[in-house]
Amino acid sequence: MRPFCHRIASRYEVGHLNWTQDLNLGARAVVSTAHRPFDGRCCRPSCDWEIFPSLAQLPRTQQKPPNPLRSMHAVVLRSLRPKVAVTAATRALSSSTSPASALKVLIIDGYSPDGRADLEAGGASTAGKLYIDLLAKSAPTGWLHGSSGIPQYGSCWAAQIAVAAAGGYCGGNPRGREMGLARKIALSPEGRAHPMFEGKPSVFDAFTSHNDEITHLPPGGLSLCGNDFTSVQAVAVRHKKGDFWAVQYHPEYDLHELARLTYCRRAKLVGLGFFADMKSADQYVDDLENLHIDPSRYDIAWRLGLDADVMDENIRHCETRNFLKYLALPYKAVVEDSK
Structure with a gap:
């Protein structure tokens, strides 16, 4: 039986976005997010994270001068992945908008067709659409899946995928559904020291909707926060060459x-x-x-x-911005320098 992390219900094509942020370095990206179409009785899969084909072409903005932050990105990546060969990034990106150089983003959404239809009928946006909007506010890159060391991020189902794919376990929460607001989420000592939560309060509430939870962390997994209802509300998983940061709650909601x-x-x-x-x-x-x-x-x-x-998206979106800052952009700088 194929492990549930292969069961992607749908894909969303991202339109053309005009990235204008100062840190406009470009990237190839995939977002994995949202609810999962399985019943929580998952087995330990033996799969590795797969590379999915990109669906959309996002043109880069005009050429940027050399960015002094790139050398900082290399230092950050060295601290996270000491065995990765890193060189300082000083080269400006090309302003070409050809398919070979365009920024490519894939949003992976975990809704079933019936679940998506119910949400749309009620006026709710799918998480894929919400992450497109969130990315547009944050930076020109996102989440990629692969066994080549590409950094990954996601929410809700994505946290469970990350854990199960690396050898951990998920299951139904005996307390039932956590809905609306996950209250009094507290950072663990590992969470307080982790770059994903830079700028986040030590205790916070977050939008949520889930029945299942992470029950056993995989080797290389860290629990970064939790509350009385769900003991693992965020994880950092290091598996083979890859890093996956994920939260159980939904920062993309408002x-x-x-x-x-x-x-x-x-x-x-x-x-x-x-x-x-x-x-x-x-x-x-x-x-x-x-x-x-x-x-x-x-x-x-x-x-x-x-x-x-x-209510303040600057606080609510901390985790996503920090993923871009501390994982996605450093990785992009290293890839560009290796060419």
């Missing part, structure tokens, strides 16, 4: 997306006891939407117990 997701699953959530009835579920959805439209509504934020850790 209040609007949580509202639409809740709306799509109201009946299920009422049945699970999250709401007394459909009316109270609808009120919760309305509160989230109204707060999204007007973040100054302190009355709603107070009633729902929401703070800057979920």
Whole structure:
């Protein structure tokens, strides 16, 4: 039986984006994210992370002068992967927009066709679309899969893929579903020292929706944070030549997306006891939407117990930005220098 990490339900083509950030170094990238279509009873797979073909061509912006940050990127990569040969990066990128030099991004989404249809019918965005938007705000690179040492990142199902592919285990959470807000996630000592959480509070809330959890870390895996509901809320997995940083929660969500997701699953959530009835579920959805439209509504934020850790995207997106800064861009600099 093929391991579940091969079971990718769909792929999303990314359109042309105009990257203008100062750190516009370009990259070949893949995002793996979102919910997984398996039932949690996973076995220990013997697979390695695969390289997926790129689907979209993203043109680079005009040529940049030599970037002094590239030598810093090389130093960071040396500290993370001491055995990797690294040379300082000083060469400017070509401004060519030919297919051979274009930035290529692949978004991998784990929804089943029926699950995607339900979300779209309720006005919710798929996680693939949300990550396209998040990448556009962060930097011109993303997540790649492969056994060649390419750095990887993802959320929710991706954390479980990373752990299972490297030899760990996942299973159903005996506490059931964690939904809406994962409360009081606390960084572990390893998490406080890890670059993925640079700039993140030591204790924070995060948007979430999942039934399954990581139960056993693989060799080379670190648990970076957790809470009373889910003991492993983020991992750093080193497997063969690759590094995979992943979170169980959903930094790509915002209040609007949580509202639409809740709306799509109201009946299920009422049945699970999250709401007394459909009316109270609808009120919760309305509160989230109204707060999204007007973040100054302190009355709603107070009633729902929401703070800057979920409402401020500068805090919410820390993990993604740090992945780009400390793994993706250093790797890109090394690849460019090796050519």
